[in-house]
Amino acid sequence: MTDLEALAELIFPDITETIEDLEKRYPKRNLEKGAIVARFAPSPTGFLHTGSLFATLIAWRFPNQTNGVFFTRLEDTDTKREIEGSGEELLKQLAAFNIIPNEGYMGSYEVGNYGPYQQSKREKIYRIVIKEFVKRNLAYPCFCSSEELSQLRSYQEANKLNPGYYGEFAKCSKLSPKEAMEKIKNNEPYVIRFRSHGNYQNKIKITDLIRGNLELAQNDQHIVILKSDGLPTYHFAHLVDDHFMRTTHVTRGEEWLPSLPIHYELFEAIGWEKPNYAHLPVIMKLDNGNRRKLSKRKDPEASVSFFLENGYPVEGILEYLITIANSNFEEWRLQNMNANIFDFKLSFDKMTLDGALFDLAKVKNICKERLSRLNKEEFTNKAYDYACKYDETLKTLIERDKEYFKSIINIEREKENPRKDYETFKDIYPIINFFYNDLYEELLNNELPFNKERFDNPIIINVFTHFKNNMGLEYNEEGWFENLKQVSTECGFCPNVKEYKKNKESYLGHVGDVSEMIRIAVSTRKNTPNLYYVLQILGKDEVERRINKVIILLS
């Protein structure tokens, strides 16, 4: 046995398996050519961030478009920052956006043959690989204390040297295996570091799918790969997991770009094929004139739950995120107004480079557009799903009479240019409440917004009386309006607005004033959707009842 082998045995006496065993256990995936394997690999440190949703959407689309595999992996090696239960919550929130992984960590269980998919449960796998690293002299135990390291750091800073554990400063890299074994036998605490052979002065060429070819300084840091708690650092876990999970495309935030040389060296040292990398821009927010990352603490829209709770349709949010991911999407959408968002093919080369400022106004506009394109069944189902989770009032309203609800929200829907009343499901209730008799009665307690300056109560009552006797609801929309003009004439109002404007003295008002009075009487509001449809939905009897009621109020 060589000294290195002896050292590896001393550190990992329990490890009997080898990398070859792992290669067999996690065979290459049998996928068609061009199929992408990508993952969502969150840390369980809180609820889903809008930026993570953006990254996940992208990571999910590519496998989805290529018959590949999208899997989830929980990166829970940082036990200090972990928030209990947040891993499961992340998956639930993803599911709320219809992003369902093909395999991996699913919260309470996992699916697939490349697991475990929780890094804390992969300890043994990492140890197998690190044992091999030690044997091949690619890694070594480091006994430096945090005090020594911070002293080193201050020295380097004082002398304007690059900080870190590298080259001549990598003290423990000079220890012979025998010396290292001696220290271990004396129970000196240690971590395992990677033995870098890089030179900071050299440049390496790297390729990023989004940013193209770049030159970065070679890594020379002897980074920690196994922490004293026995868990690997991100860099090493990335190497092992993405190799054995057979990831083809690593999509991650651009904050990882500077550590790419580390990952390159790691893959090259062990002789594994590198995955493709795509470093995604981060969604930003303008704060006092400065751009900063969207922050969960400061910005409500940074938490995905904000959108869910406030009734934003998930397809609107996803569509907005696709819009910032690929700028040619909007153009495509204009050509394909009713198409499914996922008929659009996402591409890396159209990906934006700098972090977009999150634009809630645009989100709302897209949501409004999307909601207007749903048919009444889809709209009702989605509204009901939302209401069940977040809006009890709306829920009971829908449950009272689903067909009635559908007829209300179907006003001027399912046509070429549908009405766009709702940005979110939260908007529904205040817009449609007057259709419901008991809510109408409540609204009646507020003062009705009649134009008191122009019209005395007797005039209004006169209009109502005539209208009651001749509602015209038996006609179609045009016929009804002709009828309303007739009512106007009977009451001394001009049936034509332009005509009225030319000749104001001859009339009390115009047909618009008449319809406003009726609108107020039946809805308590000055603004409603098309009055004809409102009256149709309420029905002749109810319209009459409401008008009578208002006549009494005005008398």
Place this chain on the structure above:
RNA sequence: GGCCAGCUGGUGAAGUGGUUAACACAUCGCCCUCUCAAGGCGACAUUCGCGGGUUCGAACCCCGUGCUGGCUACCA
């Protein structure tokens, strides 16, 4: 401090040597109209962070510089 990336209107952006600098959101006007939601039309960057240079011609190429963001952990 060092290294890396990015910088085109209020916002997202197209654009890679010759365009009136697309398009979308927002904003503001006007039109349509029984109100509203829409819809239609129009306005909104004399200029692409800034300064030089190359060129007949530069947002696009070169040099310098500024700003913003990221990284520089036994965090991810």
